[in-house]
Amino acid sequence: MDKIIKGVLFNGKARIALIESTETVNKAIKIHDLTPLAAAALGRALTIGAYIETNLKSESDRFNLIINGGGPIGKIYVSSDRPHTVKGLVENPQVDLPIRKDGKLDVGGAVGKNGDLVVVKDLGLKEPYIGRCKLVSGELAEDYTNYLYKSEGILNAVALGVLNDSNGCKAAGGIIIEALPDADDNMVFILEDIMSNFTNVSQLIAEKGIEEIANFYFGHLDAEIFPAEKLGYKCDCWAKIRRIVRGLGRAEVEDIIKEQGMLEIKCDYCRKNYVYTEKDLDYLFEEKK
Ligand SMILES: [Zn+2]
Known part of the structure; x- marks a missing residue:
């Protein structure tokens, strides 16, 4: 079962979310017949979407995430019909590019970076909330970091990953930390140092699972870790x-x-x-x- 674990660190001066989205990505692969590259891109976007969804305040709130980088994958859409679910699609699910020199899938190349990342939140108000930010790399973790900082004013760190094998997605998910306004420089330094462990976050999720990651890397930071909330791919x-x-x-x-x-x-x-x-x-x- 996919899930999100949230918590607060430093007695409430930062918040953290660890997301495991492996089944969600596998369902997307099955529905859309995604190439491994398309699965990596949409999987990262679905993980961001899961994070946005769990931060909505009311059960009737909705969001749309639209990523349009001008690359061969086309536009990426993620949204949700009900709490604890996400759904998504890409315009070109058959996108394929050569593997990068470092052995990773070229998500940035597929997504492109000539365009923006847009988050629309329908919070039941007269007008929807619309946040928009230029894409930085198309790799999506960096782009969402930039979005949170520039559009929502939040100092943050984001790690996202999708690990594929011959059966589909072996592990997918992410870690997102937001520093709250009274966070100090020392805390930010500590968090940056910890985040450097997550350059291959999907591999780590495959090995340890997010509970163990939460305890091992964050448990000592005056942390309060909340019970896991479930997550899945669902279209209503x-x-x-x-x-x-x-x-x-x-x-x-x-x-x-x-x-x-x-x-x-x-x-x-x-x-x-x-x-x-x-x-x-x-x-x-x-x-x-
Ligand atoms: Zn449907």
């Missing part, structure tokens, strides 16, 4: 698709069904196919009781 498109169809209006839908024999809509996030025919019309357009 049924109601949304029905809303879209209803939005077309009965006359329009009837015309399409008459001309084409059916109305077919595919959900981009879960690849589920919805087919409506004449017999669905009454049910689709019945007035809400």
Whole structure:
């Protein structure tokens, strides 16, 4: 089961989240038939999305993460329909590039860095919150660090990773630390030093799991580590698709069904196919009781 462990360090002067997203990434690979490179990029983005989701205050709050770096993977979208879930897609799931000289997948090359990372949060207010930041490398950890600092004013550190093997994703996840306003330079120095251990965070997650990482690397820092919260890939498109169809209006839908024999809509996030025919019309357009 995927999960997020959160905690506070230095008696509440910094907060930490450790995320394990292996199953989520494997589900994305299966749904979208991702290449290992696409899985690495979307997996990192899904891990960021999981972090954003768990920081929403209300169960009805929603977010969208859009990464558009101009690279061959195209745009990356991540969002969530309900608490403790994420879903995502990339425009080109078949993207492939040569392995980098250091043996790693070229996520930065796939994503590109000519564009921005945008976070839209619907917090139930009149206007959504929109944060936007230029991409730095397309590697996504660095880009999200930059986003948190420049757009939300938070001093932070982010490590993200996806480790693939011949069966798919072997381990994926990340570690995100945010320094709160009364953090001092010494704490930031200590945290930077610890973060240098996470250059290959997915390998570490495969070996130790996030509970052990939390205790081993952070347990001594006046830490309070909270119980794990579960996380998974889930798409609740049924109601949304029905809303879209209803939005077309009965006359329009009837015309399409008459001309084409059916109305077919595919959900981009879960690849589920919805087919409506004449017999669905009454049910689709019945007035809400
Ligand atoms: Zn769906």
